[in-house]
Amino acid sequence: MTEIESYIINFAKKFDAFFINLLPKDKFSKRLHSAMNYSLTVGGKRLRPVFLVEISKIFGVSIKRAFRSAAALEFIHCYSLVHDDLPAMDDDDLRRGHFTCHKKFDDATAILVGDAFQSLAFEILSDKKTHPNPEIRCRLINQLSKASGALGMVGGQMLDLEAEKKKLNIKEILLLQKLKTGELFRFSCIAGPILSGEKDLKTFTKFADNLGMAFQIKDDLLDVEGDENMMGKKTKKDLSRGKETLISFFGKENAKRKSEELIKNSTKLLKPFGKKARKLIELTNYVISRNK
Amino acid sequence: MTEIESYIINFAKKFDAFFINLLPKDKFSKRLHSAMNYSLTVGGKRLRPVFLVEISKIFGVSIKRAFRSAAALEFIHCYSLVHDDLPAMDDDDLRRGHFTCHKKFDDATAILVGDAFQSLAFEILSDKKTHPNPEIRCRLINQLSKASGALGMVGGQMLDLEAEKKKLNIKEILLLQKLKTGELFRFSCIAGPILSGEKDLKTFTKFADNLGMAFQIKDDLLDVEGDENMMGKKTKKDLSRGKETLISFFGKENAKRKSEELIKNSTKLLKPFGKKARKLIELTNYVISRNK
Numbered sequence: 001m002t003e004i005e006s007y008i009i010n011f012a013k014k015f016d017a018f019f020i021n022l023l024p025k026d027k028f029s030k031r032l033h034s035a036m037n038y039s040l041t042v043g044g045k046r047l048r049p050v051f052l053v054e055i056s057k058i059f060g061v062s063i064k065r066a067f068r069s070a071a072a073l074e075f076i077h078c079y080s081l082v083h084d085d086l087p088a089m090d091d092d093d094l095r096r097g098h099f100t101c102h103k104k105f106d107d108a109t110a111i112l113v114g115d116a117f118q119s120l121a122f123e124i125l126s127d128k129k130t131h132p133n134p135e136i137r138c139r140l141i142n143q144l145s146k147a148s149g150a151l152g153m154v155g156g157q158m159l160d161l162e163a164e165k166k167k168l169n170i171k172e173i174l175l176l177q178k179l180k181t182g183e184l185f186r187f188s189c190i191a192g193p194i195l196s197g198e199k200d201l202k203t204f205t206k207f208a209d210n211l212g213m214a215f216q217i218k219d220d221l222l223d224v225e226g227d228e229n230m231m232g233k234k235t236k237k238d239l240s241r242g243k244e245t246l247i248s249f250f251g252k253e254n255a256k257r258k259s260e261e262l263i264k265n266s267t268k269l270l271k272p273f274g275k276k277a278r279k280l281i282e283l284t285n286y287v288i289s290r291n292k
Numbered sequence: 293m294t295e296i297e298s299y300i301i302n303f304a305k306k307f308d309a310f311f312i313n314l315l316p317k318d319k320f321s322k323r324l325h326s327a328m329n330y331s332l333t334v335g336g337k338r339l340r341p342v343f344l345v346e347i348s349k350i351f352g353v354s355i356k357r358a359f360r361s362a363a364a365l366e367f368i369h370c371y372s373l374v375h376d377d378l379p380a381m382d383d384d385d386l387r388r389g390h391f392t393c394h395k396k397f398d399d400a401t402a403i404l405v406g407d408a409f410q411s412l413a414f415e416i417l418s419d420k421k422t423h424p425n426p427e428i429r430c431r432l433i434n435q436l437s438k439a440s441g442a443l444g445m446v447g448g449q450m451l452d453l454e455a456e457k458k459k460l461n462i463k464e465i466l467l468l469q470k471l472k473t474g475e476l477f478r479f480s481c482i483a484g485p486i487l488s489g490e491k492d493l494k495t496f497t498k499f500a501d502n503l504g505m506a507f508q509i510k511d512d513l514l515d516v517e518g519d520e521n522m523m524g525k526k527t528k529k530d531l532s533r534g535k536e537t538l539i540s541f542f543g544k545e546n547a548k549r550k551s552e553e554l555i556k557n558s559t560k561l562l563k564p565f566g567k568k569a570r571k572l573i574e575l576t577n578y579v580i581s582r583n584k
Contacts, residue, residue, distance in 0.1 A: 108380045119441030
């Protein structure tokens with residue numbers, strides 16, 4: 001295991017302990033409570049949270065504040081996974097080697113788990129524990145709601161479902177991926193500056209655009225090349241569904257080269273931050289070196 | 293048609309014109325855009341919005357501000373209807389005499405429409421157009437997210453689904469209904485005070501508790517007695533599913549009497565507001581006099 005891999009695993013452990021603790025303490029429906037809990041405890045790399053927290057550190061934001069915003073973001077990500085796995089959507093039985101929520105419970109429960117995660121994300125951000133300044137909390141909520149809505153993640157998932165029925169051109173694939181994955185990555189990169197009171201989000205928006213696209217190319221490459229056991233989920237899904245990806249367009253080698261170029265663009269933007277950005281640069285490089 | 297009925301219809305017309313205008317202007321997925329639009333244009337009584345706006349008036353809140361909060365609330369209500377109608381949930385083909393979203397489009401689209409409505413609700417509330425004071429926006433978001441989450445509406449819907457498989461006692465039925473319908477009613481009654489900067493929400497929380505329960509009893513009565521054509525949806529649903537309601541517990545006559553008592557409790561709380569509360573009292577009485 002590389003140093004950065006163990007760094008991320010270590011982060012995920014700490015983050016998960018904090019994250020799961022944000023689930024509602026009361027429980028009116030035990031079933032809903034266990035299904036929410038189950039959907040979190042099956043884990044995840046927590047890549048979006050680790051980016052959010054690392055960038056926050058550069059801006060001098062306290063870990064505790066960064067963790068709360070990262071948790072809100074991860075609740076949105078988790079809800080999208082639970083809903084995307086449903087039979088009506090991508091119809092996946094496994095995620096990270098575990099049964100998906102609707103397989104372990106049922107479809108209705110999975111729909112409600114996703115719905116409750118989304119409310120919880122905004123509840124967390126609206127609380128003064130996230131930041132004492134309500135203006136900053138509102139900025140976070142505004143950005144996260146836009147990133148996840150009809151012109152963000154949800155819009156991207158809709159385009160992705162439509163893509164099973166029609167051939168997309170390269171412009172359409174880029175838009176789909178920017179919405180479906182790019183928007184949440186954008187939030188993970190701008191939350192730190194927002195938490196610090198910074199108004200200018202240009203640098204980290206650019207950073208995120210490059211990062212998000214590189215992440216998506218790597219995900220598509222892993223889908224084509226990846227080992228099903230290593231990935232803990234079905235691979236070669238896009239291929240079997242006849243979906244166009246950047247790889248089916250450019251070919252594997254060009255796609256790989258493109259992702260390296262994107263990561264170079266990202267890390268270049270971090271130069272002004274000098275040594276403070278060392279860990280973030282390692283993380284950024286990891287996005288395309290990872291094997292799962 | 294009674295005076296209050298035409299007042300509500302007139303309100304709904306004005307509100308709908310404003311409300312639909314809050315849908316995203318851009319559209320990346322035409323399908324998602326039309327499905328969101330469809331789910332709003334099939335209408336609704338807009339009962340929660342009219343309460344929110346009437347109470348806001350008593351507190352001197354401008355109509356424009358009240359409308360935005362009411363729209364956020366109604367987006368949450370609309371998302372819950374779209375998700376509740378899904379085959380995995382209540383499996384309804386018709387609502388207000390029109391095909392439900394998943395019937396008109398498909399299940400995946402309906403799931404995404406609901407998800408996007410939820411994000412949109414919080415996007416609206418986080419915007420400074422809702423109120424210039426970010427502290428007040430955060431209070432609204434905090435209350436609406438709690439009202440709709442695992443310890444609110446979503447938790448109630450889960451209990452409702454579980455109720456198909458087990459007999460509930462009276463305490464459990466009351467909890468289910470408080471969560472499933474009561475919590476959004478609570479928001480509709482406290483948003484006005486919050487928008488005015490009022491800290492003490494006790495009176496309108498009590499008002500809402502009585503109102504929400506009366507509304508639910510009336511809904512159950514309409515389900516038992518109501519005309520399918522008049523209601524525009526299947527009636528006698530609870531009966532056919534063997535679900536316990538307050539009516540199966542108390543009997544029709546006692547339930548009716550209980551609802552009248554609850555409405556009396558509500559209107560009594562409005563006495564200190566004198567003439568200013570006249571319209572609100574009419575509205576409150578309408579909740580149990582309506583025939584659909």
